[in-house]
Amino acid sequence: MPVKGVYRVGGLGTTVGACVLLVAGLSACGSSPAPSGSPSGSAKASGTSGAKPAAAGVRLPPRHAGFDYQIGGAYPPPADVRIVSRDRTAPPAPGLYNVCYVNAFQAQPDETGSWPADLLLRDAKGKVVVDEDWGEALLDIRTPAKRARVAARVGRWIDGCAAKGYEAVEPDNYDSYTRSRHLLTANDATAFITLLARRAHARHLAIGQKNTVELAGLRKRAGLDFAVAEECAEYDECGTYAKAFDDRVLVIEYSDGGFRKALAGFRDRLSIVRRDVMVSTPGSGHYVRRAG
Numbered sequence: 001m002p003v004k005g006v007y008r009v010g011g012l013g014t015t016v017g018a019c020v021l022l023v024a025g026l027s028a029c030g031s032s033p034a035p036s037g038s039p040s041g042s043a044k045a046s047g048t049s050g051a052k053p054a055a056a057g058v059r060l061p062p063r064h065a066g067f068d069y070q071i072g073g074a075y076p077p078p079a080d081v082r083i084v085s086r087d088r089t090a091p092p093a094p095g096l097y098n099v100c101y102v103n104a105f106q107a108q109p110d111e112t113g114s115w116p117a118d119l120l121l122r123d124a125k126g127k128v129v130v131d132e133d134w135g136e137a138l139l140d141i142r143t144p145a146k147r148a149r150v151a152a153r154v155g156r157w158i159d160g161c162a163a164k165g166y167e168a169v170e171p172d173n174y175d176s177y178t179r180s181r182h183l184l185t186a187n188d189a190t191a192f193i194t195l196l197a198r199r200a201h202a203r204h205l206a207i208g209q210k211n212t213v214e215l216a217g218l219r220k221r222a223g224l225d226f227a228v229a230e231e232c233a234e235y236d237e238c239g240t241y242a243k244a245f246d247d248r249v250l251v252i253e254y255s256d257g258g259f260r261k262a263l264a265g266f267r268d269r270l271s272i273v274r275r276d277v278m279v280s281t282p283g284s285g286h287y288v289r290r291a292g
Contacts, residue, residue, distance in 0.1 A: 055201035059167045061097050061226050061248055066291055067271040069252045071101045072279030080291055083250065083271055085170055085228065088157050092165045099208065099228070099250070100161030104154045104171035104196060105189070106136040115139070119150055121183055131179050138176050141192040142184060151195040158196065162203035169200050170228050175212040186215060190222050197223030208250070213237045216244035226250070233262035242269060263292040 066080035074090040084092075085099040092098035107115050121129045121138040129138045141147045154171070161169050174193055177184035189212075200207040206225040209216065213235075216227070226248035232238040233253055241249045251272040253259040259274035266272065276288035 055223070057204040058201055058206050058225065059097070059204075060206050061099070061168060061250065061271070063247045063271070064269055065097075065271050067250050067273045068289065069250075069273055069275050069279060070281075073281040075281045078289065078291075085250065088161055092167075097168070098166045099168045099170050100158075100164070100166040100205075101170045101172065102154060102157050102161070103136070103173060105141070105173035105176040105192070106131055106134070106138050109135045112137050115153075116149075119146060121180060123181060123183065129180055129183065131173075131176065136173075138180055138184070141188050144191075147188070147192045147195060151192065151199065154196060155199040158199050158205065159203055162205055166205065168206035168208060168226070169196075170208045170210055171196050172210045174210055174215065190215060190218055193224070194222045209245070213240050216240055219244050228252070230254070231258055233265065234258035238262060238266050238270065242266065259290060259292075267292045 061083050065082040066078075067083045068077050068081045068085075070077075070084055070086045070090070074086050074093070077084050077093050077096060081093075081096060083097045083099065085101055086092065087101045092100075107120065112120070115137070119140050121140040121142075123129055130136065131138060139150050141150055158169050171193060174189055177186055177189045193207075193209075197207045201223065207223065208226045208228045209219055209222075209224045210228045211230055213229070213232070215222075219227075225245075227241045227245045228250045229237065229241045230252045231254060232241055232249075232251055234255065234257070238249065238251060247269045249266075249270045251262050251266070251270050253262050253272070253274050254277045256274070259272070262270070262272045272292050274288065274290040276286045278284070278286040280286040
């Protein structure tokens, strides 16, 4: 569920720590070796993760690389940065590995009215279920038909990321089912993100799992390539992501303590950055960025 007090264009998340089962028969998108010209080479399996090769034409983010999280506003990346994540409305940073942020499971407040009414999740009284921390309506992904319709719209945003030149996409709010008043399930969420993975791979984009550590073990079947983990050191989750994603993990910590903890345990393995909770731009009174 979202980290309270942390700004994001779409959604932030942390863990619920639940053990869930995947819908029987859920299929993952096909995979084949990544091109040798990718910045990370092939996604070879480790002895612990058993990671599959990336889908054909998909470039994976490099491991243990300088990273900046710019979803609150784009700005020239610092010299140490090789990977940057930006909102889908922003252009990618030239010469870097760019991740495109998309709010995929919830409707941002200024976009709620543009969604068909029946694709907004409603309770038994017909009231729209809202993520109160961010004022975002949850999207209704309970049935295959509705998942397909929501995925078609989010898919157009994914297509836009590819057209702009991004290498990867970061769909946020995978964990929205934990805020759905038991109307959505982990199975619904995993089935939906599998559709997004297929769309991303068809556009030659890698796709990241945003937070939701409790579903990390399903990443191969869902077709997910890497992880974007907020405050994983703060909540002792980085090791789980590292194992599931073969160290292809982009870590954002929002406190000095969490940042120190991340560096102490994973400095030589993961891509780690300390950002301010507003994810602000340089020149603002809130801007903080530190790298290990």
